[in-house]
Amino acid sequence: MSSSKRDKPKWQTLDNFFTKTPSNSTNSDSHAEAQPAANSRDSETSKIDDELSLSAASELVSSPVQKNLGPSYPDISLLKDSTSLGKDEKLQLLTNKWKDVHTFKFPTRDLGNRQRRLSAKWLTENPWLRYSMNDDALYCAPCVLFGRQESKDKLFINKVTDWSNLACFVKRHLKDGSPHFTYQAMADDFVKVCSKDSKEEPIIYKICEYKKTQVNRNRHILLKIMESLLLCGKQNIAIRGHTPERSNFMAILNSKAQGDPILTEHLANGNSRAKYTSPDIQNEIINIIGNQIRTDIVDKCNSSKFFALIADESTDVSTREQVSVCLRYIQRDSLSGDISIKEDFLDFVMTTSTKGEHLAELLIETLQGAGVNIAKMRAQGYDGAANMSGKYNGVQARISSIIPEATYVHCKSHCLNLAVVHSCKDNSVRNVMTVVQEIGFAFDYSAKRLQAFFDELSSDAATKENMEKRTKLRTLCETRWTSRADALYTFKTAFPVVVHSLERLQNLGDDKTGQHLASLMRFQFVIALVVSEHVLQSTVHLSIFLQGAECDLLEAVKECKTVVEMLRSERNDDNVWNELYQTALDMAEPFDIVENVPRRCGRQTSRANHPADTPKQYWRISLYYPFLDHMITELNARLLKSETRFNAQYLLPCVVEQITNDQIVTIHQTYLMDIGLSLEDFKREVERWRARCRILPREKVPTTLCQTLDIVNPALYPSIDTILCVLLTMPVASATAERSFSVLKRLKTYIRSTMRNDRLSALGLLHIHRDFEVNLDKAMDVFVAAKKRRADF
Numbered sequence: 079m080s081s082s083k084r085d086k087p088k089w090q091t092l093d094n095f096f097t098k099t100p101s102n103s104t105n106s107d108s109h110a111e112a113q114p115a116a117n118s119r120d121s122e123t124s125k126i127d128d129e130l131s132l133s134a135a136s137e138l139v140s141s142p143v144q145k146n147l148g149p150s151y152p153d154i155s156l157l158k159d160s161t162s163l164g165k166d167e168k169l170q171l172l173t174n175k176w177k178d179v180h181t182f183k184f185p186t187r188d189l190g191n192r193q194r195r196l197s198a199k200w201l202t203e204n205p206w207l208r209y210s211m212n213d214d215a216l217y218c219a220p221c222v223l224f225g226r227q228e229s230k231d232k233l234f235i236n237k238v239t240d241w242s243n244l245a246c247f248v249k250r251h252l253k254d255g256s257p258h259f260t261y262q263a264m265a266d267d268f269v270k271v272c273s274k275d276s277k278e279e280p281i282i283y284k285i286c287e288y289k290k291t292q293v294n295r296n297r298h299i300l301l302k303i304m305e306s307l308l309l310c311g312k313q314n315i316a317i318r319g320h321t322p323e324r325s326n327f328m329a330i331l332n333s334k335a336q337g338d339p340i341l342t343e344h345l346a347n348g349n350s351r352a353k354y355t356s357p358d359i360q361n362e363i364i365n366i367i368g369n370q371i372r373t374d375i376v377d378k379c380n381s382s383k384f385f386a387l388i389a390d391e392s393t394d395v396s397t398r399e400q401v402s403v404c405l406r407y408i409q410r411d412s413l414s415g416d417i418s419i420k421e422d423f424l425d426f427v428m429t430t431s432t433k434g435e436h437l438a439e440l441l442i443e444t445l446q447g448a449g450v451n452i453a454k455m456r457a458q459g460y461d462g463a464a465n466m467s468g469k470y471n472g473v474q475a476r477i478s479s480i481i482p483e484a485t486y487v488h489c490k491s492h493c494l495n496l497a498v499v500h501s502c503k504d505n506s507v508r509n510v511m512t513v514v515q516e517i518g519f520a521f522d523y524s525a526k527r528l529q530a531f532f533d534e535l536s537s538d539a540a541t542k543e544n545m546e547k548r549t550k551l552r553t554l555c556e557t558r559w560t561s562r563a564d565a566l567y568t569f570k571t572a573f574p575v576v577v578h579s580l581e582r583l584q585n586l587g588d589d590k591t592g593q594h595l596a597s598l599m600r601f602q603f604v605i606a607l608v609v610s611e612h613v614l615q616s617t618v619h620l621s622i623f624l625q626g627a628e629c630d631l632l633e634a635v636k637e638c639k640t641v642v643e644m645l646r647s648e649r650n651d652d653n654v655w656n657e658l659y660q661t662a663l664d665m666a667e668p669f670d671i672v673e674n675v676p677r678r679c680g681r682q683t684s685r686a687n688h689p690a691d692t693p694k695q696y697w698r699i700s701l702y703y704p705f706l707d708h709m710i711t712e713l714n715a716r717l718l719k720s721e722t723r724f725n726a727q728y729l730l731p732c733v734v735e736q737i738t739n740d741q742i743v744t745i746h747q748t749y750l751m752d753i754g755l756s757l758e759d760f761k762r763e764v765e766r767w768r769a770r771c772r773i774l775p776r777e778k779v780p781t782t783l784c785q786t787l788d789i790v791n792p793a794l795y796p797s798i799d800t801i802l803c804v805l806l807t808m809p810v811a812s813a814t815a816e817r818s819f820s821v822l823k824r825l826k827t828y829i830r831s832t833m834r835n836d837r838l839s840a841l842g843l844l845h846i847h848r849d850f851e852v853n854l855d856k857a858m859d860v861f862v863a864a865k866k867r868r869a870d871f
Contacts, residue, residue, distance in 0.1 A: 311844030368840025438476030
């Protein structure tokens with residue numbers, strides 16, 4: 079044996095190389111056993127080889143593949159019969175990265191065996207080969223899955239003994255004309271046909287034209303069924319009927335079939351077990367379409383920086399408690415980059431308990447089940463009920479314990495409503511509300527009285543014009559007190575018609591109308607009606623503004639301050655009171671109602687025994703001033719409460735010059751969890767932002783949060799962008815949830831009271847988000863893939 083051959087290291091097997099340990103003692107022992115004493119090399123050559131062996135073994139041990147020898151795909155070395163594998167398992171084997179040999183770090187220095195590097199290169203370049211350390215064999219996926227299965231020995235190429243013959247085995251296996259090329263072509267075709275991402279037409283359609291025609295026919299029928307259900311959902315048309323054959327859904331489907339011979343044939347002669355018009359199939363399709371809308375909303379919400387949760391509860395027609403879940407988030411237009419606020423309905427969830435703990439768990443589970451990233455929640459908006467706003471056991475407290483950054487915001491519309499409720503506790507105002515409500519019901523629920531009102535209104539052209547196309551009196555809403563201004567305005571405008579109608583009905587023998595007429599023919603009622611209508615009218619536009627989705631907290635507070643300032647100026651303006659009092663006199667004069675004051679009584683302290691020289695002065699002191707003062711106090715207490723988060727308004731370019739060092743510290747402490755900057759870094763960013771705002775042209779200085787957020791560069795001012803996003807995300811009112819209950823009332827009527835919540839939520843999504851473009855082809859694919867269908871799609 080030549081010296082050159084003796085100098086080459088002898089690796090008896092690949093497994094011996096791969097499992098060689100890095101320790102010196104182990105390496106030396108194994109080396110000593112492998113080499114006979116008569117053929118020992120000199121000490122210098124042995125030292126070099128040992129160092130190379132240790133280097134190779136160390137690199138191998140540090141390789142991530144060596145730490146995790148178990149492949150993520152099926153171990154093909156244990157396979158006895160490849161025909162037992164399913165399509166998905168074969169596809170997984172053929173599409174996984176088989177060339178995992180390239181992850182082993184072979185010795186880079188040539189130890190005299192060039193074939194070792196060539197073998198490693200062949201193994202790396204071939205995507206179908208895999209070396210198994212368990213049985214020291216080289217496997218080829220196409221040959222295993224599509225080759226002959228006569229015996230297990232045919233599953234692998236051959237036993238690999240050393241590096242010198244490994245190249246021969248691989249080269250012989252991959253040579254031109256070998257069976258490997260045939261099996262690899264079969265594997266490529268299998269992957270191409272079975273892959274879901276393949277854009278080519280399935281092979282079955284190329285083989286059988288009838289199969290293609292049948293599938294297109296079935297998909298056409300299913301598409302028409304989906305279109306009919308989609309129409310019913312968007313237009314809130316009841317799907318059901320007295321019988322399934324006479325339902326609205328079947329009526330629409332039969333109407334579509336009149337010009338469609340394929341659908342006509344299917345409905346008339348189709349397989350009764352594969353018509354896909356049953357209630358179960360309807361529910362499945364409706365839920366698939368609803369999930370498509372819900373997924374789109376959740377994706378937009380998760381793509382935004384933060385979001386807010388809005389929720390409210392109500393009882394449906396079947397006396398079940400329903401919780402409406404809505405999301406508020408910021409959306410930036412991908413083309414123009416404009417900022418907009420979105421408040422979207424997400425789900426109806428039925429609850430068996432209204433306790434704060436149960437509702438909090440229900441809301442969290444609903445958000446997580448829909449795929450919402452709850453870590454981005456920065457606010458939660460509810461009404462003022464104890465189970466929602468409770469400090470210790472309310473929903474807001476429970477959710478804040480899970481997500482501390484989720485600040486609770488009391489619905490400002492409810493706050494305004496409570497302010498009006500408490501302001502209307504004056505005896506005169508309360509009496510006006512009661513009389514207006516009773517007379518409104520009396521005319522609304524009696525055809526005879528309503529006809530008398532119509533006749534009197536038709537004969538009074540001036541009153542009819544001032545009624546603004548209203549033909550009946552408005553009743554007072556029990557919950558929305560701000561909407562009572564419209565009822566009071568209608569009653570005040572139609573006051574002559576109401577009096578004449580009551581007089582006419584009294585002459586016809588209606589005794590109840592005589593009592594109502596006696597309540598109206600008093601100056602106390604007239605002046606209270608005029609004053610209460612005027613004061614409540616000032617809150618109508620504020621209520622409408624607070625219920626808008628685009629409204630933010632800063633704008634809401636500004637508008638509330640505007641209303642308060644207007645009421646204060648009116649209190650000090652004599653002209654306003656003079657005009658109101660003259661209006662009351664003009665209303666009372668045609669009916670001989672004399673201005674007067676209640677009889678004074680010194681012993682009764684609860685009566686308005688205010689000293690006054692004239693009735694005008696008396697009603698100003700006892701009615702006008704107390705009502706205005708009470709309204710101003712309630713608005714200040716409930717709507718203008720100062721919060722630390724509101725200090726962020728000083729970052730707006732129009733007022734940033736007024737910001738103080740204390741305010742900067744307060745803002746930093748309030749938003750520290752979101753910005754993650756030190757106080758000094760935040761101060762420097764604010765100074766840069768202040769300098770940036772100075773150079774803005776005066777006509778382009780933004781004054782609102784949305785406008786400011788449009789000009790903020792998140793890369794240059796990340797903290798300011800984050801703070802403004804949090805403040806803009808905080809909800810002003812829970813009006814979106816309240817509006818969803820109007821949809822609930824239309825959806826779940828007394829003839830649809832047995833509707834389940836899965837169908838109810840999906841129909842609610844379809845009806846509320848009517849403008850959403852539903853992808854019916856995508857919905858059809860989801861329906862087909864859900865389970866095995868009788869028809870071929």
